[in-house]
Amino acid sequence: MAPVPSDIEIARAAKKKPIADIGAALGISPEALVPYGHDKAKIGADFIGSLQGRPDGKLILVTAINPTPAGEGKTTTTVGLGDGLNRIGKKAVICVREPSLGPCFGVKGGAAGGGYAQVVPMEDINLHFTGDFHAITSAHNLLSAMIDNHVYWGNALDIDTRRITWRRVMDMNDRALRQTVTSLGGVSNGFARESGFDITVASEVMAILCLAxxxxxxxxxxxxxxIGYRFDRSPVYARDIKADKAMAVLLKDAMQPNLVQTLENNPALVHGGPFANIAHGCNSVIATKTALKLGDYVVTEAGFGADLGAEKFFDIKCRKAGLKPDAAVIVATIRALKMNGGVKKDDLGTENVEALTRGCANLGRHIANVRKFGVPVVVAINHFISDTDAEVAAIKDYVSHHGAEAILCRHWAEGSAGIEELSYKVVELAESGAAAFKPIYPDDMPLMEKIEAVATKIYHAGEVTAEKPVRDQLKAWETAGYGHLPVCIAKTQYSFSTDPNLRGAPEGHVVHVREVRLSAGAGFIVAITGEIMTMPGLPSAPSAERIHLNADGLIEGLF
Structure with missing residues (x-):
């Protein structure tokens, strides 16, 4: 078998159709599209409004085991499954998140699928795309500027500058900006105070855009x-600063979902991009709901492992938007499961059924967890050339003993032809009526108990700890009328625990909540655990070192 070219080589060779043709296949007229060049467009708000009377298609969630350096391929499988469903005669639409520049130039080098299961134009999607993230960054920082400006011009709202909770954002990994002091340099620059930056995908504005x-x-x-509190501890809202309407103006176009296509010319909506380890990890509600009106099947993903992305998809997005998923796919690779079983990265190419079986405990935990939400599950084994027949048989046997089915998928190398079997199985599950979706906790449960419910039922923690100020803050928010909100736990993606080095399926560990934040506009409480950072840093050798323009002016290094 000939080697598969690099992702960017495959994407560059794609035979793309005009974006109007992709829209037409969904029944979208050219007048309802706002084109950004020839191969991407936004779907107009008026057209979206006209769809409301249509029935919804079936909603399929693609999630995964905990990520490892060995790779899992969740987005690749999401795209592949969308292509596969179209291949077997179903009208399917893919819904995925927009990649962030932070991890693109940090670790990932891109996030638009891979091999022959990609969304294109790959370079545009991974970089500035249609400007949505820039709009979100600008809207967020407009509010930041107006807060400091209000204080400078007399502070009529009596804001306690020590209790301003609204930080600034940028869409890049930059640890130097985590904690900053602003307004230095004299009287004309305002009142100096401590603040900091988060990455744009952790912004509450991002979450709001994705849930509105x-x-x-x-x-x-x-x-x-x-945005913060007065000296009497009463809250100050963005509307009090009179920033909300101008922020909405900046976000007007960003609210419209982006239509692109796969390598096989099937439709994909790429819109929104909150991280799953520090935010709620799902593409926008408006994109998902629009896709459900346009297709018989909608394949969407949730970030990182099912303990983060799937839990937040179910407990936040589905709860808030009234969505009811019909089936879930858990993506795993034999390489990643062997790493969960204790094999070092350099040894993953060697057959090791014993380590694989040990590592399958991580997969088994995710299968059981997704079922707790009442959603039927199938496992997709994302194939690598180093996988052996014995290893494939071992994982299939393990999953079978857990009452599910594992299907080997070759979409990375073969496109939709390599994922037909999974496509038929997903149709079978979705059409079976077996789904009985329910969130893991009720709305009226106290906030700390909601955090404990996720930590014990999903993470299998033995205890949840928090200092008195954290517990008091949660009680204060309940008194203020926010007790009904769901919780969004910021936690490492690499483990069920808060220790990124603890692989497999640990039990009885302690989850310590070190800080809580109110996202009143988005409609959830953020609980920050372990060493998780809302502004990531770059690794010692970031992907940016390898991304460049070649002699022909083409981008190299994205993958």
Missing amino acids: QDLADLEKRLGDIV
Whole structure:
């Protein structure tokens, strides 16, 4: 078998159709599209509004085991499955998140699928795309500027500058900006105070855009943002600063979902991009709901492993948007499971059924967890050339003993032809009516108990700890009327625990909540655990060192 070219070589050779043709296949007229060049477009708000009377298609979630350096391929499988469903005669639409520049230039080098299961134009999607992230960054920082400006011009709202909780953001990994002091340099620059930066994908504005139903809902949610507190401890909202309407103006176009295509010319909506380890990890509600009106099947993903992305998809996105998933796919690779079983990265190419079986405990935990939400599950084994027949048989046997089916998928190398079997199985599960979706905790449960419910039922923690100020803050928010909100736990993606080095399926560990943040506009409480950072740093050898323009002016190094 000939070697598969690099992702960017495959993407560059794609035979793309005009984006109007992709829209036409979904029944979208050219007038309803706002084109960004020939191969990407936004779907107009008026057209989206006209779809509301249509029935919904089936919703399929693609999630995964905990990520490892060995690779899992969740987005690749999401794209491959969308192509596979179209191949077997189903009208399927793919919904994925927009990649962030931070990990693109940090570790990942891109996030638009891989091999022959990609969304294109790959370079555009991974870089500036249609400017959504820039708009979110600008809207967020407009509010930041207006807060400091309000204080400078007399502070009529009596804001306690020690209790301003709204930070600034940028879409890049930059550890030097985690904690900063602003307004240095004299009287004309304002009042010096401690602040800092988060990455744009951790911004509450990102979460709001991804959960808002329409522009009116967007503006209301922006107004509901709590930016800090007065000296009497009462909250100050973005609407008090009079920033919400201008923020909505900056986000008007960003609210419209982006339409692109796969390598096989099937439709994909790429919109929104909150991280799953520090935010809620799902593409926008408006994109998902639009796709459900346009297709018989919608294949979407949730970030990182099922303990983070799937849990937040179910407990936050589905709860808030009234979505009911019909089936879930858990992506695993034999390489990653062997790493969970204790094999070093350099030895993953050697057959090791014993280590694989040990590592399957991680997969088994995720299968059981997803079923707790009442959603039927199938496992996709994302194939690597080093996988042996004995290893494939071992994982299939393990999954079978857990009451599910594992299917070997070769979509990376073969496109939709390599994922037909999984496509038929997903149709079988979705059409069976077996789904009985329910969140893991009720709305009226106290906030600390919601955190404990996720930690014990999903992470299998033995205890959840938090200092008195954290517990008091949660109680204060309950008193203020926020007790009904879901919780969004910021935790390492590499483990069920808060220790990124603890692989497999640990039990009885301690989850310590060191900080909580109110995202009143988005509609959830963020609980920050372990050493997780809302502004990541770059690795010792970032992908940016290898990304460049070649002699022909083409981008190299994205993958």
